Amino acid sequence: MFSQNGLSLDQAPPLSVVFRFFFSGALFGILTGLLILLFKTTIFNAHSLEAIILTHTLTLGVMLSFMFAALFQMLPVIAGVTLKSPVQKANFVQYPFMLGVISLLFAFNSNAPWLFGLASLLLGGSILTIAGIMLKNLIKLPHHSSSSKGILLTLSSLFIVILLALYLTGTLSGLFAGTYYTEVKEAHYSFGLFGWIALLIVSISFQVIEMFYVTPSYPKLVSKYLPLTLLTLLVITSIIGLFSSYIWMFSNILLALLLSGYALLTLKRLTQRKRPLTDATVWFWRMGMSSLLLSMAFMIISQFKEIAALQTLSYIFFTSFALSIVFAMFYKIVPFLTWFHLNSQGYFTAPMMHEVIHPKTAKKHLYIHLATIVTFVLSIFIPQMILLAGLLTILSFGWMTYQIIHAHLLYKKTQETGEKFDMNMG
Amino acid sequence: MIISQFMTQEHRDCDTEFAAAEQAAANGDWADAEEKFMLFANTTLRHFKREEDELFPAFEAQTGSSEGPTQVMRYEHEQVKDLIGKLAHALEDQDKDAYLSLCESAMILLQQHNMKEEQMLYAMCDRVLPQETKVSTLEKMKKVVL
Numbered sequence: 041m042f043s044q045n046g047l048s049l050d051q052a053p054p055l056s057v058v059f060r061f062f063f064s065g066a067l068f069g070i071l072t073g074l075l076i077l078l079f080k081t082t083i084f085n086a087h088s089l090e091a092i093i094l095t096h097t098l099t100l101g102v103m104l105s106f107m108f109a110a111l112f113q114m115l116p117v118i119a120g121v122t123l124k125s126p127v128q129k130a131n132f133v134q135y136p137f138m139l140g141v142i143s144l145l146f147a148f149n150s151n152a153p154w155l156f157g158l159a160s161l162l163l164g165g166s167i168l169t170i171a172g173i174m175l176k177n178l179i180k181l182p183h184h185s186s187s188s189k190g191i192l193l194t195l196s197s198l199f200i201v202i203l204l205a206l207y208l209t210g211t212l213s214g215l216f217a218g219t220y221y222t223e224v225k226e227a228h229y230s231f232g233l234f235g236w237i238a239l240l241i242v243s244i245s246f247q248v249i250e251m252f253y254v255t256p257s258y259p260k261l262v263s264k265y266l267p268l269t270l271l272t273l274l275v276i277t278s279i280i281g282l283f284s285s286y287i288w289m290f291s292n293i294l295l296a297l298l299l300s301g302y303a304l305l306t307l308k309r310l311t312q313r314k315r316p317l318t319d320a321t322v323w324f325w326r327m328g329m330s331s332l333l334l335s336m337a338f339m340i341i342s343q344f345k346e347i348a349a350l351q352t353l354s355y356i357f358f359t360s361f362a363l364s365i366v367f368a369m370f371y372k373i374v375p376f377l378t379w380f381h382l383n384s385q386g387y388f389t390a391p392m393m394h395e396v397i398h399p400k401t402a403k404k405h406l407y408i409h410l411a412t413i414v415t416f417v418l419s420i421f422i423p424q425m426i427l428l429a430g431l432l433t434i435l436s437f438g439w440m441t442y443q444i445i446h447a448h449l450l451y452k453k454t455q456e457t458g459e460k461f462d463m464n465m466g
Numbered sequence: 467m468i469i470s471q472f473m474t475q476e477h478r479d480c481d482t483e484f485a486a487a488e489q490a491a492a493n494g495d496w497a498d499a500e501e502k503f504m505l506f507a508n509t510t511l512r513h514f515k516r517e518e519d520e521l522f523p524a525f526e527a528q529t530g531s532s533e534g535p536t537q538v539m540r541y542e543h544e545q546v547k548d549l550i551g552k553l554a555h556a557l558e559d560q561d562k563d564a565y566l567s568l569c570e571s572a573m574i575l576l577q578q579h580n581m582k583e584e585q586m587l588y589a590m591c592d593r594v595l596p597q598e599t600k601v602s603t604l605e606k607m608k609k610v611v612l
């Protein structure tokens with residue numbers, strides 16, 4: 041009974057499994073910055089090739105890498121799911137995944153059918169396999185928390201996003217006629233943003249807001265039903281959308297209202313913290329939730345008034361929402377894991393969390409991130425500012441890359457030179 | 467659900483006391499921090515003792531397993547006790563940065579531990595223990611002192 045729950049002494053996967061995905065995510069983040077310098081404000085036209093390339097660098101390269109980092113670590117804690125041989129699985133996912141992202145970006149750029157085929161094989165194979173393994177483990181759980189159920193739905197959504205993407209790349213590689221190309225594209229996009237990214241953050245927040253900041257838990261009604269409602273809405277809309285695309289307008293407004301309610305509730309929870317100290321990660325959460333509110337507000341308005349700038353603002357703030365939460369999680373997870381692993385291995389010279397990444401360092405990143413988003417918004421009106429936004433994006437992810445390398449080196453150094461309790465003594 | 471309810475409430479009480487001590491240390495009010503820290507440490511250690519002396523043995527007797535989740539929980543208790551010791555040292559040295567840094571580690575460790583207990587172990591106890599055992603274990607736990 042218990043082994044199924046995954047309660048074992050060595051539940052936590054090796055540090056390298058988590059760090060490698062944070063590292064590759066940060067590298068794709070730097071690539072995002074370089075692409076912004078190259079593409080400039082053409083990215084603000086959502087239908088341009090440049091925007092599509094940039095979106096996939098951000099969603100697949102950055103967000104999905106970070107999701108893997110978070111899930112490999114968090115599944116044992118929040119759902120009691122321990123993945124067997126995690127290093128092997130991480131290797132199996134990471135290399136085909138990274139090659140897949142690169143080939144997809146080149147495929148978009150060159151429109152070469154064989155590249156779309158290669159990308160489908162690499163990305164479809166790696167993502168569907170690991171999402172499938174995680175899903176299988178989650179489905180087997182005898183009792184669910186709201187977070188584990190939410191993650192189950194998130195991974196199902198990711199599964200759908202990838203299947204829809206395979207239909208699109210299959211069409212582009214000449215495999216199918218692509219009769220429903222436009223409808224599938226709309227569904228792929230909505231499932232990606234709402235079903236996967238937003239649902240992932242919602243599900244994780246049910247657990248980590250309470251855990252990191254010691255707040256009252258979310259109301260049962262919200263934690264139990266919000267993820268399922270979001271996903272059901274998306275499924276129904278996608279099916280009806282095959283016949284009538286107007287349905288998306290109603291669905292988008294409903295989704296935006298639900299997510300705005302969630303954002304307000306989370307902001308309220310953050311004011312109800314039992315731990316009154318405010319560190320950078322609390323501000324990252326506040327910034328993320330405020331960005332979500334703004335993004336949803338602009339999305340609702342743009343359903344009624346077709347102004348390009350409104351849509352662009354909605355995208356910018358949605359990106360800010362997702363990245364703010366990633367950074368909030370990063371500055372808790374990396375210092376904690378570095379300390380936790382070394383401490384568990386018996387090193388009494390294990391560096392404390394503040395020695396791995398000092399709160400002041402996280403705060404500096406907060407300012408860089410804030411400046412990046414402000415610069416992006418300004419560049420809608422002053423196009424030259426986009427170059428500064430690109431440079432700040434590189435600085436932001438470069439900052440993150442440096443923190444991972446620093447933590448990794450500190451970990452290695454402690455293992456090599458640190459003093460250790462002799463576990464076999466006595 | 468009587469086990470879950472009682473034990474979960476104890477977790478929340480520990481959190482409140484922990485946060486009060488952390489805030490006092492952040493303010494540099496070391497006398498206040500020490501008083502609140504002692505309260506937190508005592509409540510936490512008594513909670514551990516209640517589990518290790520009463521709840522875990524009852525669960526182990528019922529399921530016939532002493533190497534399952536209770537073993538992991540005991541191990542995690544040791545990790546937390548170790549941190550409580552380090553926190554006490556930092557408090558004695560009035561080293562604010564060290565104290566707050568240890569607070570971060572302790573809080574995440576405690577919350578992860580609490581989550582496993584609340585979502586798995588207590589839920590299992592409420593499910594597998596007969597009603598009369600639950601009532602008597604709860605009574606015995608309430609009588610435990612440090």
